[in-house]
Amino acid sequence: MAKTLLDKVWEHHLVRTLPSGQDQLLIGLHLIHEVTSPQAFDMLRTMGLGVKFPGRTFATVDHIVPTRDQQRPFQDELAEKMMAELEKNTDEFGITFFNLKSGRQGIVHIVGPEMGLTQPGMTIACGDSHTSTHGAFGSIAFGIGTSQIRDILASGTMAISKPKIRRIRIDGKLGPGVYAKDIILRIIRDLGVKGGLGYAYEYAGEAIEALSMEERMTICNMSIEGGARFGYVNPDATTFDYIKGRPYAPKDFSEAVQRWQSYASDADATYDDEYLIDGGSIAPMVTWGINPGQALEVDRPLPDPDGMSRDEREVAARAYEHMGFRPGNAIKGTPIDVAFLGSCTNGRISDLREAAAIVKGRRIASKVRGMVVPGSMSIARQAEAEGLDRIFTQAGFEWRGAGCSMCLAMNPDKLRGPEISASSSNRNFIGRQGSPSGRTLLMSPAMVAAAALAGQVVDIRESL
Numbered sequence: 001m002a003k004t005l006l007d008k009v010w011e012h013h014l015v016r017t018l019p020s021g022q023d024q025l026l027i028g029l030h031l032i033h034e035v036t037s038p039q040a041f042d043m044l045r046t047m048g049l050g051v052k053f054p055g056r057t058f059a060t061v062d063h064i065v066p067t068r069d070q071q072r073p074f075q076d077e078l079a080e081k082m083m084a085e086l087e088k089n090t091d092e093f094g095i096t097f098f099n100l101k102s103g104r105q106g107i108v109h110i111v112g113p114e115m116g117l118t119q120p121g122m123t124i125a126c127g128d129s130h131t132s133t134h135g136a137f138g139s140i141a142f143g144i145g146t147s148q149i150r151d152i153l154a155s156g157t158m159a160i161s162k163p164k165i166r167r168i169r170i171d172g173k174l175g176p177g178v179y180a181k182d183i184i185l186r187i188i189r190d191l192g193v194k195g196g197l198g199y200a201y202e203y204a205g206e207a208i209e210a211l212s213m214e215e216r217m218t219i220c221n222m223s224i225e226g227g228a229r230f231g232y233v234n235p236d237a238t239t240f241d242y243i244k245g246r247p248y249a250p251k252d253f254s255e256a257v258q259r260w261q262s263y264a265s266d267a268d269a270t271y272d273d274e275y276l277i278d279g280g281s282i283a284p285m286v287t288w289g290i291n292p293g294q295a296l297e298v299d300r301p302l303p304d305p306d307g308m309s310r311d312e313r314e315v316a317a318r319a320y321e322h323m324g325f326r327p328g329n330a331i332k333g334t335p336i337d338v339a340f341l342g343s344c345t346n347g348r349i350s351d352l353r354e355a356a357a358i359v360k361g362r363r364i365a366s367k368v369r370g371m372v373v374p375g376s377m378s379i380a381r382q383a384e385a386e387g388l389d390r391i392f393t394q395a396g397f398e399w400r401g402a403g404c405s406m407c408l409a410m411n412p413d414k415l416r417g418p419e420i421s422a423s424s425s426n427r428n429f430i431g432r433q434g435s436p437s438g439r440t441l442l443m444s445p446a447m448v449a450a451a452a453l454a455g456q457v458v459d460i461r462e463s464l
C-alpha cells in the first residue's frame with residue numbers, strides 16, 4: 001500500500017502499541033534547552049535513573065541568554081541559575097552541550113540543522129513547541145512536555161498518538177516580495193490557529209519544492225501556530241545538499257541519501273485532508289491581532305468582526321482592544337517603534353542577507369529601535385564575514401549575540417510600554433515581547449527591514 005513519509009517514519013520507529021492505545025516511539029534525536037529540561041533531570045534523579053542514550057541527546061542554551069553582555073555570572077540571577085543547571089545536568093549525564101564557549105551555541109531549532117544532526121527519516125523531540133521546524137528535512141519532529149522529556153532521557157522512547165495527515169499544496173510560483181513567512185501566515189490565516197489540531201502537515205507542491213532549506217524551516221517552524229504539532233517537507237536534493245559536509249552528517253553520505261530518499265511519501269499515497277493554494281495568489285502578510293492567524297494581506301483593510309464566526313469575533317474584539325486598531329482601516333502605514341530581526345523562524349543567514357540587502361546604504365527611521373539577533377553563533381560569524389553586521393549597524397540597527405531574545409523576552413530584550421514592533425518572529429500573543437501592553441506585528445524579514453526604514457508598515461512590493 002502506498003504510504004506517506006509520516007507512515008514510514010512512524011512504522012520504522014514504532015516499538016509497540018501500548019494498552020492505552022498510544023504508540024511507543026523510539027526517538028532518534030533528543031534536543032534540550034535550559035527552560036524545559038531542569039525538572040526532567042530532577043525527576044530522573046529522584047527515580048534513580050540515568051540517561052539511556054546520551055549520544056543522541058544534545059543541549060544548547062537560547063531563551064535566557066543575554067544578547068549583549070554575556071559575561072558569567074549573568075546579571076539576571078534566574079538566568080544564571082538556569083545556565084548552571086544545564087551545565088550540571090549535561091556534565092553529569094555525559095551530554096554534548098553547545099554552550100557559549102563552544103562557538104556552536106544558538107537557538108535549538110537552528111543549531112540542530114546547522115550541525116547536521118537533523119536528518120531525513122528521523123524522529124526528533126524537544127521540549128519546545130517549535131520543534132516542528134526540523135520537519136523541513138523530512139523528519140517527524142515535535143514538541144514535548146517535561147514528563148516526556150523525562151521518558152526520553154530515561155528510555156529513548158515516549159508514548160504518543162499518531163496524527164492524521166493533511167497535505168498542503170502550494171502550486172505555481174511566488175510573486176516578487178513574497179517569502180516563506182508569507183506562505184505560512186497565509187496558511188494559518190486560511191485554516192485558523194486551531195485548524196491543524198490532531199494533524200501533521202505535509203507541505204508539497206511546486207512552490208514548496210523551489211524553496212531553500214532555510215525557507216522550508218520557516219514554514220515548518222510555524223506549523224504549531226496553525227495547531228499542527230508536526231509539519232514536514234519530503235526530502236530531496238535541496239535537503240541532501242544542505243546536510244552534506246556538516247559536523248554530524250553521516251560519514252557514508254551516498255548510502256545515507258539512498259535511505260533518506262526511501263522515506264519520501266509515495267506518489268499515490270492518500271491523505272486525510274488536502275488544502276490547495278495557488279502560490280501566485282499569496283501576497284506579503286502582516287498580523288494585526290494577538291494570534292498568528294489574525295493576519296492579512298498588507299494592502300487589505302483590517303477585517304470586520306461582523307463577518308466572523310462567534311469564536312473569531314470574540315478574539316477579534318480582544319485584538320482590536322489590545323492593538324488599538326479599527327476595522328476597515330489600513331494596516332499599511334501603521335507606525336512602528338521597534339524592528340526585531342531574529343528568532344528560530346527567521347533568524348537564519350538567508351533572512352539576514354535579505355534584510356541587509358534592503359537596508360544597505362540607508363538609515364532606519366530615527367524613532368525606530370532596530371535590533372538584529374542572529375539565530376546562532378555560526379550565523380553571526382558568517383554574517384560578520386560577509387559584512388552584514390556593518391550594513392546593519394551603519395543603518396542604525398543594534399547587532400547582538402545569538403539567542404531567542406525579543407521573540408519571547410526571557411532575557412533583557414523587551415518592548416517598553418505599548419510599543420509596536422515589526423517582528424520576524426512567530427508569536428504575537430499579548431505580552432509576548434516583554435511588555436504587557438506591547439504590540440507585535442509579525443511579518444517577513446524583508447518587510448521588517450522596510451518598515452524599519454520607513455518607520456511604518458509598508459508593502460515591500462512597492463520598494464522592489
Ligand SMILES: CC(C)[C@H](C(=O)O)[C@@H](O)C(=O)O
Pocket residue numbers: 035036063127128129130143408
Ligand atoms: C520556552 C518554551 C517552552 C516555548 C515553547 O515551547 O515554544 C518557547 O520557545 C516559545 O516559543 O514560546
Ligand code: SF4
Pocket residue numbers: 062063107108128130343344345403404407408425426
Ligand atoms: S526563538 Fe522564539 S519561538 Fe523559537 S525557541 Fe526561542 S522563544 Fe521559542
